[in-house]
Every structure is written in structure tokens, then in C-alpha cells.
Amino acid sequence: MKTLVRTESKDSEESIQRWFDKEVEDGENTILVYPNTQTFRQIYTKYVKDHLVSARKQEVEEEENNNNNNSSRDNNEQSKSRIILIAPFYETVDSVKNHLSAFGVENVQGQIDSGSLVMADSFHSFFPDSNGMKKLIDSLSEHARKEGRPGVTAIVDVGFFFLFGGDSKAADLISYEASLAPKTQDGNVKGISCYHWGNYETLTERDKELLTQGQKKKLLEVREIRNYS
Amino acid sequence: MSDNKKPLAKLLIVDDDSDIVQVLKMGLLKNGFSVDAFTNPQEALQSFKSDAASYCLVLSDIRMPSISGIQLSKKVKEVNPNVKVVLMTAFEMRDNEFSKVFPSIRVDGFVQKPIGIKELTDKILSLIGDTKNRKKGDEVE
Numbered sequence: 013m014k015t016l017v018r019t020e021s022k023d024s025e026e027s028i029q030r031w032f033d034k035e036v037e038d039g040e041n042t043i044l045v046y047p048n049t050q051t052f053r054q055i056y057t058k059y060v061k062d063h064l065v066s067a068r069k070q071e072v073e074e075e076e077n078n079n080n081n082n083s084s085r086d087n088n089e090q091s092k093s094r095i096i097l098i099a100p101f102y103e104t105v106d107s108v109k110n111h112l113s114a115f116g117v118e119n120v121q122g123q124i125d126s127g128s129l130v131m132a133d134s135f136h137s138f139f140p141d142s143n144g145m146k147k148l149i150d151s152l153s154e155h156a157r158k159e160g161r162p163g164v165t166a167i168v169d170v171g172f173f174f175l176f177g178g179d180s181k182a183a184d185l186i187s188y189e190a191s192l193a194p195k196t197q198d199g200n201v202k203g204i205s206c207y208h209w210g211n212y213e214t215l216t217e218r219d220k221e222l223l224t225q226g227q228k229k230k231l232l233e234v235r236e237i238r239n240y241s
Numbered sequence: 242m243s244d245n246k247k248p249l250a251k252l253l254i255v256d257d258d259s260d261i262v263q264v265l266k267m268g269l270l271k272n273g274f275s276v277d278a279f280t281n282p283q284e285a286l287q288s289f290k291s292d293a294a295s296y297c298l299v300l301s302d303i304r305m306p307s308i309s310g311i312q313l314s315k316k317v318k319e320v321n322p323n324v325k326v327v328l329m330t331a332f333e334m335r336d337n338e339f340s341k342v343f344p345s346i347r348v349d350g351f352v353q354k355p356i357g358i359k360e361l362t363d364k365i366l367s368l369i370g371d372t373k374n375r376k377k378g379d380e381v382e
Contacts (some may be wrong), residue, residue: 102257102304104331135334171304177312210307
């Protein structure tokens with residue numbers, strides 16, 4: 013299923029978050045195409061704000077209520093947030109941290125220390141072991157289960173596969189995407205493979221079809237209006 | 242031809258971060274180079290191809306969408322094998338990693354961002370080896 017959102021539309025941010033929250037289910041691997049780095053930043057920042065910051069507020073409220081009621085919390089798991097993995101390729105991990113802080117995510121380091129927010133340079137998660145990213149996500153999935161968290165959202169820029177170019181580029185990418193099933197029963201990971209539009213448009217229509225495994229994978233294209241004729 | 246009329250050493254700068262492009266362009270212009278700067282690597286490549294012999298060095302970011310610095314390096318060397326290429330990155334990318342993954346690419350140097358204009362100028366001069374091609378009287382700052 014393909015969804016198209018234009019960034020200059022009034023409710024584009026909300027549309028993107030609805031896609032993350034309502035259309036992408038746990039256990040699904042999906043594809044997001046973003047038009048530029050600035051938009052990618054907006055997308056992950058909004059997601060982190062909506063999930064980690066609101067979860068933290070809820071946690072604080074629950075603690076206050078429990079203190080007021082003088083009772084112990086027996087639903088500890090409910091207030092725990094998802095683990096969010098951000099693996100950028102066109103900006104550094106420090107840049108992501110700075111951006112989150114600058115745009116209203118308080119105590120980014122605290123979120124990292126608590127294990128709710130994980131950041132990894134996409135290059136070093138794919139190289140030298142191309143299975144490195146999958147191993148990282150699997151370990152986060154296991155960790156989330158052990159900690160009683162709702163799951164993991166993995167926002168992974170796959171720009172690595174476009175770094176070296178050449179004939180093997182599409183083959184390696186298709187092989188990677190093929191290893192990520194569109195839907196895994198009982199999976200707790202929302203996998204979002206993120207493509208910069210400048211890279212995505214270098215692929216053939218056949219390659220794009222193979223990436224989505226015959227459109228079995230959900231695809232969100234975030235486009236700017238000026239890209240339309 | 243007097244020194245004053247010698248062509249300037251012409252550089253092509255490519256980085257998808259417009260702030261970096263501006264800072265580098267201004268600094269290198271001030272240090273006596275002729276500079277064409279682009280944030281879009283496709284446009285940079287077009288510019289290079291249109292007058293390949295005039296460029297003596299290409300300074301490019303590595304991680305750019307549509308054409309990475311590695312691909313750009315390969316393409317400009319195909320057009321003009323004599324042009325020097327320096328890749329720059331804000332990321333940790335060790336030389337041995339690079340040569341292991343892409344042994345066929347010929348790159349003349351790497352620089353780690355952020356880099357000062359003086360250090361960058363020294364690096365460029367050491368590669369092009371011709372200070373006379375800069376404007377007479379220019380100083381490295």
C-alpha cells in the first residue's frame with residue numbers, strides 16, 4: 013500500500029505521524045521516502061516528541077497519583093515507552109541529539125541513558141557486517157520484551173547502500189529489504205527503512221517493486237509540492 | 242604573462258550542507274583560489290564536465306544523496322584523471338575502512354570536518370603543489 017504526503021500541506025506532520033501510529037503495526041517492516049534532510053529531521057523529532065516526551069509526562073503523572081494515593085504501582089509496564097532507534101546516515105548522531113534538544117525534546121541524554129532512545133550511525137551499523145543493523149534491532153526487540161516495553165520503532169536511513177554506487181547497489185539493497193519480512197506475527201518492531209528521495213529516484217521501477225516485495229510492504233512517500241508538475 | 246594574470250587555481254566544492262559550502266567558499270576565495278561551489282552533486286558534476294580541464298582540485302563531502310562523494314570522485318577522475326580529489330566527512334571513516342571497501346577508487350586526501358581554512362588551504366596547496374597559481378600577494382590566513 014502506498015501513501016503519499018506532501019510536506020507543504022497543512023496537516024502533513026500529523027498525516028505522517030498517523031501513518032507511523034495507525035498504519036504501521038508492530039511486526040511490520042515498511043519504507044519511507046523523504047525529500048530532504050530537513051524533512052527527515054522533522055519526522056523523527058515529531059515522533060520522539062509524541063512518544064517519549066508524552067510517555068515521560070504520563071509516567072510523572074502516574075508517580076504523582078500513586079504518591080497521592082499512597083499506593084504502589086502495580087501497572088508498571090503501562091507507562092513504559094517504546095524504544096526508538098534513530099540511525100541517521102546524512103547527519104551525525106551528535107547532530108540528531110542537537111536537533112532533538114533544539115526542537116523541544118527535553119533531556120535527550122536522559123532518554124538515551126534510560127534506554128528509551130537509541131542512536132547509531134547507520135554506516136557503522138551496516139559496515140563491515142551488513143547484518144549489523146538487523147542484529148542491533150533484534151537485540152533492542154529482546155530488550156523491550158524483557159523490560160516490558162510496548163515495542164521498538166526503528167527509523168533507519170539506508171543511505172549506506174547508495175554510498176558506493178555501482179551495479180551491486182540495487183542488488184544489495186533488494187537483498188537487505190528481502191531479508192525484512194513485510195509482517196512478522198507477534199513481532200514487536202515497527203521497522204521503517206528511510207530513503208532520501210535523491211537516492212530512491214536512482215532506482216528503476218522494477219527495483220522499487222522488488223523493494224516493496226510486490227507492494228506487500230507499506231510505503232510512505234513524503235514529497236514536496238514543488239516536485240509535482 | 243605576469244603573475245597577476247596567471248589563472249587562479251580553480252576548485253570545485255561540493256557539500257549538501259549549504260552553510261558548510263558558504264564558509265568554505267568564502268575562506269578559500271579569501272585565500273586566493275577561484276571557487277565553484279555546489280550543494281547539489283549532480284549540478285557540480287555537470288559544471289565539472291563542462292570545463293573539466295580548468296579544475297585542479299575537487300573537494301567533496303562523502304555522504305551526499307543521489308551522488309555520494311565516492312561516486313563523484315570516480316566520475317571526475319574518469320573525465321580528468323589529473324584532477325586531485327579530497328573527500329571530507331564529519332563522520333569517523335578510517336582510511337583503512339575506505340580502502341578495504343572501495344580499493345579501486347583513487348582519492349588524493351581526506352579531511353575531517355570541521356576543518357579550519359588555514360589547515361584546508363595547506364592541504365590543498367600540498368596537493369596541487371603550485372602556490373603561484375593563486376593571486377599574487379594572497380596570504381594563507
